[in-house]
Amino acid sequence: MAAEDITITGLSHHDPEALLSAIGVAPGGSLIGFDAVRSKRILENLDWIESAQVQRLFPNQLDIAVAERQPFAIWQRGQSYYVIDKTGVAMSGFPVGKMVRLPLITGEGANVAAAELFNHLEATPDLLLQVKAAARVGDRRWTLYLDSGVTVMLPEKDWEQAIALVDDLNREQRLLSKGIKSVDLRVPGRVVASVAENKADDANVKKAAVKRN
Incomplete structure (x- = not known):
């Protein structure tokens, strides 16, 4: 089961690649063993992310929504x-x-x-x-x-x-x-x-x- 359909919303200052790299996902890569709860926790531990929602829709769809911290x-x-x-x-x-x-x-x-x-x-x-x-x-x-x-x-x-x-x-x-x-x-x-x-x-x-x- 490969990640063929990845949707990321909420990014304005960072590249999607940086976000996906943090949770160990690559477009077309395997989703076997993917843990949405763990991925959410990893993203929210990044100092530039205020909150995150991660949802996997079987078999190969991944929806990620984040709220970035805004530079002040x-x-x-x-x-x-x-x-x-x-x-x-x-x-x-x-x-x-x-x-x-x-x-x-x-x-x-x-x-x-x-x-x-x-x-x-x-x-x-x-x-x-x-x-x-x-x-x-x-x-x-x-x-x-x-x-x-x-x-x-x-x-x-x-x-x-x-x-x-x-x-x-x-x-x-x-x-x-x-x-x-x-x-x-x-x-x-x-x-x-x-x-x-x-x-x-x-x-x-x-x-x-x-x-x-």
């Missing part, structure tokens, strides 16, 4: 890089070099906390478009790195409101377009903006504090 971000941990999904699962089946459009996150715990961060950033699309990378500091808070070179240090608590405040200040006062080097929101109730050295009147970095209304 690139997580840098030490000197290693991983493509992760929204739940933080690292997926070896995705080559990092082909995922250059994904945001870069760094730090311990960043893979688990990133989805919540970017969900809130979606409410400030102008700011989101500028975010090049995000670093998880001490697994307690975030620092954002913008395309312009500006660093935004978010507080440990109420960071959602801090994101909204930066977005408001940027829209109303063009905060991020004034030669700013960094924006520090770690102290509750204050925004401290450091001016880039080449924008200052002297060699020292000037600092200005903007109090919340």
